[in-house]
Amino acid sequence: MKELNYGKVFMLLAGLSLATLGVYRVVSLRTDTFYDFLLWNFFLAWIPFLFSSAAYMLDKRKVGGLLLLPLGIAWLLFFPNAPYLMTDLLHLTARKSIYIVGGEVQSRFWYDLVTLLLFTWSGWLTGFFSLYQFQNVICRKSNLVFSWIFVFAACALGGYGVLLGRVYRLNSWDVLTDRHQLYQLVEDSLNRQSLFFSLFVAVVLLVIYTTLYFLLNGLGSGGSRRAYARGGKS
Template sequence: MRKLNYIRIFIFLSVVTIVTLGLYYVAADWLDHRYFRFLIWNLFLGWIPFVFSYAAYLLSDVKWKGAAWLAVASGLLWLLFFPNSSYIVTDLVHLTARSSRYYGGNGVDYTYWYDLSVVLMFVWTGLLLGFLSMYQLQEVIYHRIGRWASWIFVLVGCALGSYGVLLGRVYRLNSWDALTNRETLIELMHESVSRPSLAFCLFFGTFITTIYATLYYLINTRSPRETKKSAGSPEADLQALR
């Protein structure tokens, strides 16, 4: 599993976020409406899992007994907020809710394409934040426990993430309800046990797992030149001996 430079990734994600916000404000001023301003808050929530995963990533290399427990705590907080990064996908529903505004006598109004571009930018940025945060934690588990454990973590994370999106979109719960409103959370979790909820989790879980696996493949696929270069390295010789 290839190690990434997360300082550069943080800078890159910050630039993408700035571009996303810039696109929103340009479109908002141009069209003179700020209907999608709630996406800014949703994107902020999408940054939280990346912060927690990076904290866990850094703590995993600290040689202090308490660091391991702090890393685990950061990982659990990551799991609590991870659904926020992919929840933004469901904000596409607002385009459907506003569909009557987009259709006129000449077909689709140009404002639809502006709104679609803005929402898709928020969706893309949110997914990048979520999947790169998952990659950080998978990298830690991969090097500490092994490949199979890391992929079990990914599958469980995507499954729980899709369930979190269900609780957020359908039952209007927030991540912090797990800490501040547990009675309502438990009640709605019981209510959510149904065939439609299971279908939603299966479809949405497959969706985010497939996208993550695609990102993982693109990151870890080496070119023939890289393969030849690493074949004669001391690390490769050590791997062959093992």
């Protein structure tokens, strides 16, 4: 498994985020500020990357081993905020009367659609890089197979977290501040429709993440064999 250049990844994500915010600023000045809530959701999507970066750097320097578990738990609580951004596309339907007037699609629909897609892409990419960092940590601590088991579990819990956030309006911090509500929501969400939705989102996350993984690792270009030949981990 290929190591990340943290500086380059951070600059990429920071540049993409600034571009996303810039596009939103231009669009909001031309239309309205209805989508201001995206700024908060986008901030929440960055939090798991901060946790994973801390764990990644600590493990790489072989310090702070006792902090990896709490960082991992915190990361897992906030990770669903990244894929959650996709569900904000719902508001395009809710505002249909503004976008379609007299049977014609207004130009602001395209402005808002592109803005929402850009926020979604930026948030997902940030979340997936955070997952890659934690998979790298798990791989160094154990092996590649176990790291993929972690990925499957993270995507499954991420899909369930999106369900709790969008359908049941649960926030990441409610796990710590309102456990009674959490237990009630978990009980209410244990039905066939909710489980199918969670599984569907989990599969989508896994498909996209796997694509990113193989792009980062050279699509099987032989790097792993060279690593094993040197006696290192892949």
